Amino acid sequence: MIVLAPEHVPAFPPVPPSREAAGGSAFSRSGKWGDRLFHGAALSFSAGILLLTGGIGASLWRNSALSRHAFGWEFLIGRVWDPVAGQFGALPFLYGTLLTSALALLIAVPLGVGAAIFLSELAPRRISDVMSFLIELLAAVPSVIYGLLGIFVLVPLVRRFLEPVLGKTLGFLPLFSGPPYGVGFLSAGLILAIMVIPFIITVTREVMLSTPKLLREAAMALGATRWEVATTVALPFARSGIAGAIFLALARALGETMAVTMVIGNTPVVSASLFSPGYTMAAVLANEFTEASDPLYLHALVEIGLVLFGATLVVNALAQLLVWSVKNRGGRR
Amino acid sequence: MSPSTLIARPTISVSTSLPPPPLAAAAPAKPGIIIRDLNVWFGDNHALKNVSLEIPDKNVTAIIGPSGCGKSTLIRALNRMHETTPGARVQGRVTVHGEDILDPEADPVLVRRKIGMVFQKANPFPTLSIYENVAAGLKLNGLAKGFPMEDIVEESLRDAALWDEVKDKLRQPGTSLSGGQQQRLCIARALAVRPDVLLLDEPCSALDPISTAKIEELILSLAGTFTLVIVTHNMQQAARVSGKTAFFLLGELIEFDDTPKIFTNPARKETEDYITGRFG
Amino acid sequence: MTLIAFDSGRYRRRKLFGRLAFASTALCAAGVLSALFFILGYLWVHGISSINWDFLTKLPKPVGETGGGMANALVGSAELLGLAGLFGLPTGVFAGIYLSEYGHNRFGTIVRYTTDILNGVPSIVIGIFAYTLFVLPMRRFTALAGGAALGAMMIPIAVRTTEEFMNLVPTSVREAAYALGIPRWKTVVFIVIPTALRGIVTGIMLDFARVAGETAPLLFTAFGNRYWSRGILEPTSSLPVMITHTPFPPMRTGTARPGRRAWFF
Numbered sequence: 050m051i052v053l054a055p056e057h058v059p060a061f062p063p064v065p066p067s068r069e070a071a072g073g074s075a076f077s078r079s080g081k082w083g084d085r086l087f088h089g090a091a092l093s094f095s096a097g098i099l100l101l102t103g104g105i106g107a108s109l110w111r112n113s114a115l116s117r118h119a120f121g122w123e124f125l126i127g128r129v130w131d132p133v134a135g136q137f138g139a140l141p142f143l144y145g146t147l148l149t150s151a152l153a154l155l156i157a158v159p160l161g162v163g164a165a166i167f168l169s170e171l172a173p174r175r176i177s178d179v180m181s182f183l184i185e186l187l188a189a190v191p192s193v194i195y196g197l198l199g200i201f202v203l204v205p206l207v208r209r210f211l212e213p214v215l216g217k218t219l220g221f222l223p224l225f226s227g228p229p230y231g232v233g234f235l236s237a238g239l240i241l242a243i244m245v246i247p248f249i250i251t252v253t254r255e256v257m258l259s260t261p262k263l264l265r266e267a268a269m270a271l272g273a274t275r276w277e278v279a280t281t282v283a284l285p286f287a288r289s290g291i292a293g294a295i296f297l298a299l300a301r302a303l304g305e306t307m308a309v310t311m312v313i314g315n316t317p318v319v320s321a322s323l324f325s326p327g328y329t330m331a332a333v334l335a336n337e338f339t340e341a342s343d344p345l346y347l348h349a350l351v352e353i354g355l356v357l358f359g360a361t362l363v364v365n366a367l368a369q370l371l372v373w374s375v376k377n378r379g380g381r382r
Numbered sequence: 383m384s385p386s387t388l389i390a391r392p393t394i395s396v397s398t399s400l401p402p403p404p405l406a407a408a409a410p411a412k413p414g415i416i417i418r419d420l421n422v423w424f425g426d427n428h429a430l431k432n433v434s435l436e437i438p439d440k441n442v443t444a445i446i447g448p449s450g451c452g453k454s455t456l457i458r459a460l461n462r463m464h465e466t467t468p469g470a471r472v473q474g475r476v477t478v479h480g481e482d483i484l485d486p487e488a489d490p491v492l493v494r495r496k497i498g499m500v501f502q503k504a505n506p507f508p509t510l511s512i513y514e515n516v517a518a519g520l521k522l523n524g525l526a527k528g529f530p531m532e533d534i535v536e537e538s539l540r541d542a543a544l545w546d547e548v549k550d551k552l553r554q555p556g557t558s559l560s561g562g563q564q565q566r567l568c569i570a571r572a573l574a575v576r577p578d579v580l581l582l583d584e585p586c587s588a589l590d591p592i593s594t595a596k597i598e599e600l601i602l603s604l605a606g607t608f609t610l611v612i613v614t615h616n617m618q619q620a621a622r623v624s625g626k627t628a629f630f631l632l633g634e635l636i637e638f639d640d641t642p643k644i645f646t647n648p649a650r651k652e653t654e655d656y657i658t659g660r661f662g
Numbered sequence: 663m664t665l666i667a668f669d670s671g672r673y674r675r676r677k678l679f680g681r682l683a684f685a686s687t688a689l690c691a692a693g694v695l696s697a698l699f700f701i702l703g704y705l706w707v708h709g710i711s712s713i714n715w716d717f718l719t720k721l722p723k724p725v726g727e728t729g730g731g732m733a734n735a736l737v738g739s740a741e742l743l744g745l746a747g748l749f750g751l752p753t754g755v756f757a758g759i760y761l762s763e764y765g766h767n768r769f770g771t772i773v774r775y776t777t778d779i780l781n782g783v784p785s786i787v788i789g790i791f792a793y794t795l796f797v798l799p800m801r802r803f804t805a806l807a808g809g810a811a812l813g814a815m816m817i818p819i820a821v822r823t824t825e826e827f828m829n830l831v832p833t834s835v836r837e838a839a840y841a842l843g844i845p846r847w848k849t850v851v852f853i854v855i856p857t858a859l860r861g862i863v864t865g866i867m868l869d870f871a872r873v874a875g876e877t878a879p880l881l882f883t884a885f886g887n888r889y890w891s892r893g894i895l896e897p898t899s900s901l902p903v904m905i906t907h908t909p910f911p912p913m914r915t916g917t918a919r920p921g922r923r924a925w926f927f
Contacts, residue, residue: 081489087847091760094753095773098821101814102780105791112794163690171684172691180695187698190705191875193902198701243701246694276680297782304784306878307902331878334786338793338882354790358783365782369775466840468766495843505834509856519842522852568838575842 106358113352115345124352130317132337137349139356141317145234145327146357149309150302152238152323153245158295160242161249168250169257170279181254188247196311199240204231204312207239212324223321232314235323240308245298252297256290257283289371296368300361306331330357414439414609415460415579420474422455422464429455431633433474437626442601442610444624444641446617448661451630453613457581460611461497462490479578495523497579498572503588504564506556506571513552515567519575534574542570543600562593569600573608580604582612586619598623617657621645629653738805738899742884743870745809746816751866753813754820758862761821762828763850781818788814789879797883803897808884812873819872823865827858877902 116124116137127138168177208231219225260283268278284291314326315336330353341347415437422430430452437443445453455464462483464470476484483493506515516535520526526534535552539545544566548559556567565585572580582601586594601610601623614620620627621641628638629652637644637653648654655661757777761770788811796807831854839849855862880886885897 081491081845083845083847087850088764091756091764094756095760095765095769097753098757098773098780098817099776101817102776102783105780105783105788108791108794109787112790160690160694163687164694167684167687167691171688180691183698183702184694187701189871189875190701191877191902193875193877194705198704202704243697247698250694274676274680276683277676280683300782304786306784306786331784331786334790335878335881338790339885351790351794354787358787361782361784361787362779365779369778461841463837463841466837490840491843491845493843494841499841501834501837501841503834505832505838507835507838507853507857509853509859518839518853519844522839522844522848523842571838572842 109351109355109358113348113355115348116352117348119345120349124349125356128319130333132340132342132346135343135345137345139330139349139353141319142328142330142333142353143356144319145237145313146303146329146331146360148234148323148327149237149241149313149329150299152234153241153302154295154299156238156242157246157249157298161246162253162291164246165250165253165257166279166284169254170275170283177254181251184247184250188251192244192305192307195240195244195308199236199308199312203240204236207231207236211235216324224323227320227322227324229324230314230326232312233324233326234313234320237309237313237327237329238323240312241302241305244305244308245302248298248301249291249294252294253287253291256287256294260286289374293368293371296364296371300364300368303361303364304331304357306335310335330354413437414441414479415611416475416477417456417460418475418477420456420459420476421472422452422459423469423471424455424464424467425469429633430459433635435628435635435638437609437611439479439609440606441626442605442612442624444620444627445611445613445630446615446620446627446656447630447636448656449615450632452633453630454583455633456630457499457583457611457613460579460581461494461499463494463499465490495519495525495575496577497581498575498577499581499583500565500568500572500585502584504561504568506559506564506567508555508557510556511553512548512556512559512567515556516570516574519571523575525575538570538574539567541573541604542566543596543603544570560593562589562596565589565593565597566600569597573604577608579609579611582610584613584615587615594619617645629656631656735899735901735903738884739874739901741805742808742812742880742900743874745805746812746873747870749810749813750816750869751813751820754817754869755824755862757817758821758824759828759850759855761825763846763854765825777818777821780814784878785811785815785876786878786881789881789883792879792883803883803885805884805897808880808900811879811883812876815873815876815879816869819869820866823869824858824862827861827865828854830861831857875902 120127120137124137124139125143126140127136128140129136129138130141131137168180172180208229212225212229212231212235215225216227216229257279264282264286265278268282273281309329310332313328313332315328315332316326317328317333318325320327334350334354334357337346338350341350413436415435417433417435417437420430420433421428433452433456445456447453458464459472460476460478460483464472472484474484475482478497482488483497506512507518510518513535514521516538517531520531520534536545536549539548544563547563548567551558556564559567565588569580569585586597589597598619601612604610605625612620612623624641626639627641627644629636629644629648629650631652637648637650639649643649644653645657648657757773761773764770765773792807792811792814796810797803800807835857836849836854839853840846844853880900880903884900884903886899886903
């Protein structure tokens, strides 16, 4: 073995001598300004986010003052929305938003979870991955495009086939009464369902795939069939995750604007029939905001925005809670 | 390869006669690092208890002991790396060439420029080439203004016994090298900033025997120029490369003496139990 | 070893039920996937045929006339995205850096939570906010307002992406830098971020893609313009808005652009 002689001292730049500050440490740096500046910048931008979000809430609150003071809580139960007469009741919009979102979830959740079970439990992995990728692609399609698809494809279909069929068979129910307009709550609910399904499928599939193998194997060792393994082990494990996904889907559906406004008919009515045209909070904002001529009108619209903001806030908070509890459970295993 | 003195080094086990101590120990050992009453806590865990130790200058000192004895804690305290762990607290003095590195006014950043470290698992910067890795310490600290960086990089790679193997591929990513080569790259990178002290935290534990042998050779060659402190769980390694050895147990320094004495005639029973394999 | 003799009738029933159940999920999947293929196919077929040079370079014709293009909308969208990036990316990326490097404390948790809240705010509400902040005081619709709204929407994803990819950089890399005596901020800027860069850039591109299709917040901020806008203080056309405003026949051209955009991103 060869060892370098200890006299081997390479020619090298002299290291700057440590600064012997009078009485201070030899290692003190004249100001850690680089670190401080950087930390400060990062901190300020983070604080900026807090300011922004708070600002949104505050701005909505302030700019709805006129309407809030004029109508109070009646705003939420008033059925009359008459800008000309200065009468603003937001019930039709609240009703429309809740109805279409509920309808969307009613359709999307069973279908979505079912498809996800298929993709995670039954389909061969490669196919499942490819399908999943395509589904995620769907999620990237902008709302406007769904709206256009709604106008040109969905609404005619609904008007010519779905509503007449439903009307003939279940027309005795108030839910399916009335002439088949095509545009209305049903179409809006359907288009929302289509928009929300990819998200539900993706999350459900992911959570189910992440079921620990140990649990699956335990069930299989006990002689469970494939379906039983899926429903008794994987599904319960994924329960909170799925619930969280549903809440997030709900939050998305509540705020969805463009697709809805193109297929819902934009008429502020409260009707028991799904065939009826209607309106949602987001849709009325999209359509009437630029028309708002007087301050009260504007403030009323902003108040609708405030309600929408609050609703999505609550739903998101609940979703966060669920997602957080899933993480904790998974971590402990 | 720089031609120089050839020293025959038989591979040995602990109990047989040891080779002559490394060259640098022939010179009178003046203290490089003086540790006085060093205590380190991580939260409530009292990891190092009242450690006092004088590590000789320009020599290789080994720190041995079973897992959890505090040897990594000690070496990381020597360049204030313990501060990267939240909840770390120290008490005591550590003086390097007369300067107290634990002084609250001392900037850890500057301390670390003088006291370099090589880690258990080689960690070259992933996005940088071999050349850029070696130059990183200098470039990012603005230390080599006016000096030709290429020469410095070559120098450091030669010192780390890596130059011949990489001189044709300096622009390739640092991570394209083998494990042993990556570790030597990290040593070159550490040497490039010309520290006074080089700390090595189990540098060979992730390497194969051949790479380990190369690095041990390297350590011996650096001994005359730098003060080296090596933590190792491999007692034979400690016996091969170091001039003095410190044995730790449960956060306390049990024994510190010349390497041959520790391994042939330890003064403390705990030391003897450890080196004869009764535990650890 | 004795094989457990189980009731084969019961077992067969369970298996059959399982098969039926799975079949129904397969139906769900088939239904969903066929809808999906239909949508994607529809966009592709109807859209691709209408893209031509005119489409990309001409201004829209008055209602009722055929021909014309979406040039101003294309440029306008680009303009808005540029502004959005200016508003949203520094904030988002720096906040992400903060959360990854320094944010393991109460403040960090608050910031993360607030970012999630911001992510959940409906885009139209953000539009209202931008309206009250920019359009009202300036008394005009501007690209600036539109860009600000879109920028606010970009922030949450940028934060999440940056934090996630920075967290992926192993501690050993950071320690190597500290051990060389490199100050913390230089470690972050010159070592950690370059290592995480690829992931962050991908995330940012996806961020842009998502925001590019947003219509609602632009409806009363940038508003729309049948002609070229002269600067950021003018109402500006954008692709999504133009799609909403264009009536039936040019619908095909409308789907063309987003079809292209979705594939591109």
